Amino acid sequence: DSGVTQTPKHLITATGQRVTLRCSPRSGDLSVYWYQQSLDQGLQFLIQYYNGEERAKGNILERFSAQQFPDLHSELNLSSLELGDSALYFCASGEGQGTYEQYFGPGTRLTVT
Amino acid sequence: AQKITQTQPGMFVQEKEAVTLDCTYDTSDQSYGLFWYKQPSSGEMIFLIYQGSYDEQNATEGRYSLNFQKARKSANLVISASQLGDSAMYFCAMSCRTGANNLFFGTGTRLTVIP
Numbered sequence: 001d002s003g004v005t006q007t008p009k010h011l012i013t014a015t016g017q018r019v020t021l022r023c024s025p026r027s028g029d030l031s032v033y034w035y036q037q038s039l040d041q042g043l044q045f046l047i048q049y050y051n052g053e054e055r056a057k058g059n060i061l062e063r064f065s066a067q068q069f070p071d072l073h074s075e076l077n078l079s080s081l082e083l084g085d086s087a088l089y090f091c092a093s094g095e096g097q098g099t100y101e102q103y104f105g106p107g108t109r110l111t112v113t
Numbered sequence: 114a115q116k117i118t119q120t121q122p123g124m125f126v127q128e129k130e131a132v133t134l135d136c137t138y139d140t141s142d143q144s145y146g147l148f149w150y151k152q153p154s155s156g157e158m159i160f161l162i163y164q165g166s167y168d169e170q171n172a173t174e175g176r177y178s179l180n181f182q183k184a185r186k187s188a189n190l191v192i193s194a195s196q197l198g199d200s201a202m203y204f205c206a207m208s209c210r211t212g213a214n215n216l217f218f219g220t221g222t223r224l225t226v227i228p
Contacts, residue, residue, distance in 0.1 A: 033215055033216070035216070042218060042221075043204065043206075043221075045216065045217070048214075088156055090158060092158075092216075094214065100145075100148075100163065100214060101160070102160075102214075102216060104157065104159075104160070107158070
């Protein structure tokens, strides 16, 4: 158990809908990273938050957004969903800037029908 | 730009034998970290081992060791005494000191342990 929690574990929704994925980092970790794993794109970095502020963006679509709350949990919002958004979404947490180790949550498997 | 290359889409190993999974990387950063993660069929990403670019000794964690050759930019994972439970996807990843420290992943190697 990495200490990172993600909910829900599975999500099935229709095209055009909006969903929210939730992540709670390990105790003491200030950084949260979101990653997407899909068959065609592999594992790719979406966005990072550090202590409530956006730190870096990767290949995140404009239809996607995220935030980190004062209690350090984070939410990833996916809107106007398309079939191609079906993927496994991971949250990872780390102690903070300048350190490398990241611990992954169990992931949320999103299926868009 | 950072890049991780795993050239072995699939590997087979006999139970109790050792196996090496290849990983090469490319970065212009001097300070970086190299990781291996295991992803079983259940989907979770399990951290296995970490090597810092300035670490002179190869990292070891139980049956896992990382064969770090900096000049060749390679970071191969060696699994000794393979077990059936080692069957999974294995991802090599890199994080650089500059920037967000996010992980760049390779395409993975599917390891199958044969009884």
